[in-house]
Every structure is written in structure tokens, then in C-alpha cells.
Amino acid sequence: MTLRPYLTAxxxxxxxxxxxxxxQRERFIAALVRPLVWLLVFAAGFRAALGLSITPPYxxxxxxxxxxxPGLCGMILLFNGMQSSLSLVYDREMGSMRLLLTAPLPxxxxxxxxxxxxxxxxxxxxxxxxxxxxxxxxxxPPWGYVTAFPALLIAGLMLGALGLALSSFIKxxxxxxxxxxxxxxxxxxxxxxxxxxxxxxxSSRLLHDICAANPFTHAVELIRFALxxxxxxxxxxxxxxxxxxxxxxxxxxxxxxxxxxxxxxxx
Amino acid sequence: MKSQSNNxxxxxxxxxxxxxxxxxxxxxxxxxxxxxxxxxxxxxAGKSTLFALLTRLFTTAEGRITIGGHDLAKxxxxxxxQMGVVFQQTTLDLDLTIRQNLRYFAALHGxxxxxxxxxxxxxxxxLDLTARASEKCRTLNGGHKRRTEIARALLHSxxxxxxxxxxxxxxxxxxADITAHVHALAAEKNLTVLWATHLTDEVEDHDQLAIxxxxxxxxxxxxxxxxxxQSLSDYFLSLTxxxx
Numbered sequence: 001m002t003l004r005p006y007l008t009a010x011x012x013x014x015x016x017x018x019x020x021x022x023x024q025r026e027r028f029i030a031a032l033v034r035p036l037v038w039l040l041v042f043a044a045g046f047r048a049a050l051g052l053s054i055t056p057p058y059x060x061x062x063x064x065x066x067x068x069x070p071g072l073c074g075m076i077l078l079f080n081g082m083q084s085s086l087s088l089v090y091d092r093e094m095g096s097m098r099l100l101l102t103a104p105l106p107x108x109x110x111x112x113x114x115x116x117x118x119x120x121x122x123x124x125x126x127x128x129x130x131x132x133x134x135x136x137x138x139x140x141p142p143w144g145y146v147t148a149f150p151a152l153l154i155a156g157l158m159l160g161a162l163g164l165a166l167s168s169f170i171k172x173x174x175x176x177x178x179x180x181x182x183x184x185x186x187x188x189x190x191x192x193x194x195x196x197x198x199x200x201x202x203s204s205r206l207l208h209d210i211c212a213a214n215p216f217t218h219a220v221e222l223i224r225f226a227l228x229x230x231x232x233x234x235x236x237x238x239x240x241x242x243x244x245x246x247x248x249x250x251x252x253x254x255x256x257x258x259x260x261x262x263x264x265x266x267x
Numbered sequence: 268m269k270s271q272s273n274n275x276x277x278x279x280x281x282x283x284x285x286x287x288x289x290x291x292x293x294x295x296x297x298x299x300x301x302x303x304x305x306x307x308x309x310x311x312a313g314k315s316t317l318f319a320l321l322t323r324l325f326t327t328a329e330g331r332i333t334i335g336g337h338d339l340a341k342x343x344x345x346x347x348x349q350m351g352v353v354f355q356q357t358t359l360d361l362d363l364t365i366r367q368n369l370r371y372f373a374a375l376h377g378x379x380x381x382x383x384x385x386x387x388x389x390x391x392x393x394l395d396l397t398a399r400a401s402e403k404c405r406t407l408n409g410g411h412k413r414r415t416e417i418a419r420a421l422l423h424s425x426x427x428x429x430x431x432x433x434x435x436x437x438x439x440x441x442x443a444d445i446t447a448h449v450h451a452l453a454a455e456k457n458l459t460v461l462w463a464t465h466l467t468d469e470v471e472d473h474d475q476l477a478i479x480x481x482x483x484x485x486x487x488x489x490x491x492x493x494x495x496x497q498s499l500s501d502y503f504l505s506l507t508x509x510x511x
Contacts, residue, residue, distance in 0.1 A: 005377025009376075012370070013374075015371075019362070095356045095357065096358050098322065099352070101324060102323070103347070104347040104376065256326040
């Protein structure tokens with residue numbers, strides 16, 4: 001077995017995602033506006049309401065804007081991961097997915113390549129977001145920008161894999177609203193993205209426990225520590241575990257013998 | 268992947284059910300190398316299911332598909348490498364140029380660099396698309412989109428070409444042109460072709476004809492011999508029309 005065809009195909013799939021992205025500038029801007037509104041409007045308004053104590057990885061008192069930066073990176077990865085995978089539910093996109101799946105390579109490799117492509121695009125958006133935040137004086141340690149990369153990659157793969165798994169089970173695009181309501185919002189709000197878990201525990205123990213079990217919380221914490229050139233083993237472990245679980249679910253969903261990806265099709 | 272073992276297409280005892288609904292019932296069909304086989308069937312006959320199974324979108328435990336001598340279930344990658352597909356809906360990336368689309372597909376088949384360029388040039392030339400290679404697919408008309416997809420399906424030199432209602436939505440002249448072109452490909456390149464359609468005028472007398480109806484293969488043979496003195500359209504209707 002030679003690796004060459006594998007790498008050729010992966011490179012092409014990633015490059016295609018990049019080209020598609022370049023052609024969809026609106027998507028890029030939309031994906032940036034969302035976290036920026038949170039950062040510059042919501043956080044500014046909220047800053048007075050929420051007192052934050054010093055918890056790792058922070059070594060000093062921080063403002064709320066600083067606190068939610070990792071969560072908003074997570075938000076970009078979450079929305080993009082869902083969106084790019086769910087776009088497969090469009091028949092038009094499903095066509096290109098069908099074409100992809102006729103390539104003479106293992107299906108898991110093709111899915112992984114697609115996932116990697118969309119994740120790298122999301123990471124690019126995260127850096128654009130961090131850059132704008134920096135321009136508004138919301139800065140991180142210089143090394144943090146580097147060490148964040150692997151964390152963003154793992155978190156992005158996890159969320160992309162979740163989206164891919166969902167795309168194999170969801171039959172119609174209308175269900176995107178359902179995904180919004182039942183996956184994206186709960187995942188985002190029931191996490192440490194907007195408020196630290198100890199703060200959550202003050203109001204409800206149950207909510208705290210749900211947040212602590214949410215894989216998105218661990219992804220956000222992984223990013224948070226990495227942005228400060230720090231490392232959170234527990235977050236890494238849970239994020240990797242969730243990535244493996246969602247990835248396995250996606251491969252299962254796209255397994256040809258399960259026939260889950262068949263659509264309505266009559267003829 | 269480059270082996271040219273051309274044993275045509277062989278489908279044996281293929282069945283598939285969506286839950287309780289039997290979509291394909293014990294289909295057996297052999298297409299010899301270099302043969303153009305037209306698959307005629309009314310809507311709902313099971314064509315899409317058959318194509319999904321042939322392209323391994325999903326699989327079934329009942330029956331066997333052999334493409335160019337490779338069992339699709341046992342050695343899927345070798346079998347898929349032998350197959351070129353043109354789907355009913357366009358699967359081109361409309362924001363990319365013809366050449367970019369072809370390059371992407373070549374890479375999916377492990378072809379890159381000079382070898383990919385050489386094959387792309389040859390495929391473009393064969394489909395008379397060279398002059399348009401740098402045009403974005405969005406600007407192409409339906410006929411040229413289809414040609415691009417056929418060129419793409421031939422890049423990796425498959426021995427078997429599968430087309431799912433490839434002329435849908437095209438004007439009469441373009442339709443005739445593409446149909447003639449694929450007939451010529453089968454003859455000149457010894458390509459095994461399975462051409463699904465519901466338009467009887469796309470079928471020539473020397474083609475193999477397979478008629479699918481309600482998940483069953485009603486008949487298969489040389490068109491001229493099957494229809495005899497009837498027009499193909501009448502013959503087709505006599506087999507598939509519902510009793511009043």
C-alpha cells in the first residue's frame with residue numbers, strides 16, 4: 001500500500017474546501033460578525049454584571065471580554081462545524097459527497113479529509129477573530145496564538161465530526177433549525193463558554209453538572225488554556241474522547257451497509 | 268488501478284429493500300465489455316436504488332456486483348477504480364473552472380502533477396472542451412456541464428461508465444449529441460456503458476436494452492430483437508403500462 005494516493009486526495013479535498021471558502025466571502029464575514037457582536041456588545045454590557053475571580057489559566061483579574069474569547073473561538077468552530085457538515089444535507093452538496101464517496105479510497109479517509117478541510121477553514125476564521133479582538137485591545141500572550149493552534153484543531157475536528165454524524169442521520173434541510181435549537185444552542189449555553197463553571201454551580205448544581213459533562217465545555221477549556229500557552233490534560237482527554245466517539249458515529253452513519261445516507265429518492 | 272482488465276459489468280441476484288418496501292427484486296444483468304446498455308424504466312422502477320448500489324452509496328447483503336472483474340463488496344476500491352460515474356444532478360463545483368473540477372477529481376483517484384494534466388488535456392480534447400477549460404462551471408450551459416462531467420468520469424480510464432439520466436434538462440440537439448458521443452465512446456474505447464434513461468429515442472437498435480419495472484428486470488437483450496416490428500416506445504409501454 002502506498003500513501004501517495006491518500007495524500008493526493010486529502011490535499012485536493014482540503015484545497016477544494018479552501019477554494020469554496022474563498023468564493024463564499026459572505027459566509028466568512030457572517031461567521032466573524034457573530035462572535036464579534038458577542039465580544040464587543042454582549043461582553044461589554046455584561047462585564048459589570050459578572051465578577052470573575054482568578055482561576056487558572058488566568059493569573060490576574062480579567063475582564064469579561066478576556067474571559068469569553070476562548071468560548072467565542074469555540075462558537076466559530078461549533079457553528080462552522082455544524083454548517084459545513086449540514087450543508088451536505090442539501091441535495092446539491094450531497095451530489096458532490098456522492099462523487100467523493102466513489103473515490104477508490106477508504107471511506108473513513110475521505111470523511112477525515114473533508115473534516116480536516118472544513119476545520120482548517122474554521123481555524124482561519126478563529127485567527128481572523130483573534131486578530132480583530134487584538135485590534136480592540138483584547139490581547140493574549142504572544143505564544144498563546146501559537147499554542148492555540150493544536151487545541152483549535154482538535155476542538156474543530158470534534159465539532160466537525162459531530163456535524164458529519166448528524167448529517168448522516170438528518171434527512172432534510174428543514175431540520176437545520178432543529179439542530180440549531182437542540183444541538184448548537186444547548187451545547188453553547190450549557191458550557192463554560194460564557195460563564196465559568198463555578199459561577200454556574202452557584203445558581204444550580206444540576207446545570208453545573210450538565211455543563212461539566214458537555215464535550216463543548218472541554219473543547220472551550222482546552223482552547224482557553226492553550227491560548228495562555230498552558231495545558232489542561234483533563235480537557236484534552238475529554239475532547240479527544242468525544243472526537244473519537246463522534247468520528248466513529250460519523251463513520252458508522254456513512255457506512256454503506258447501513259444505508260443511512262439514502263435520501264427520499266423514488267426512482 | 269491502471270489495470271485494463273475489462274470484464275464488463277455483472278449483476279447477480281441483486282435485491283434491496285427500504286424497510287418493508289422492496290425496491291429491487293433479484294436483479295441479474297450482464298453487460299459485455301464495449302457494450303452500450305440502455306436501462307429503461309419508468310419513475311419509481313428502482314433505477315436510483317440500483318445506481319446507489321452500483322456506486323456503493325449503500326450496499327446490500329443480497330446479490331453480487333462485479334465491475335471489470337472486481338467484486339464491489341469484497342474489493343470495493345479496485346471495483347470503484349474501474350468505474351466512471353455521471354450522476355443525474357450535476358456534481359460540479361460551480362465556482363471552480365472546468366480544469367479545477369477535473370483536477371480535483373483526478374486527485375481523488377490518486378492522479379496528480381504531470382500525469383493528471385496529461386489526462387485532463389486528453390479528456391478535454393475528447394469532449395471538445397479545451398477552449399473552455401478556464402471558464403467557471405457556473406457560466407456553462409447544460410450541455411457543456413454534462414460534457415465536463417463525462418470528461419471527468421473518464422479521467423482515470425475506467426472500463427465501465429455509469430450515467431444516470433445524463434441528458435435530463437437538455438435541449439433536443441444537445442441530447443442527441445451527448446447520446447451519440449457516449450455511444451461512440453463505448454465502441455471506440457471498448458467502454459462498458461450503463462445508460463439509464465426514460466427516453467426511448469436515446470436507444471439505438473444495436474444497443475443492449477434492459478427494462479426495469481417495479482424493482483424487477485423485465486427483460487434484457489438486443490434492442491432490435493426485443494422490439495421486433497414495434498417501435499421501442501410501444502414495446503416499452505406494452506411491458507410497463509398498467510392494465511386499465
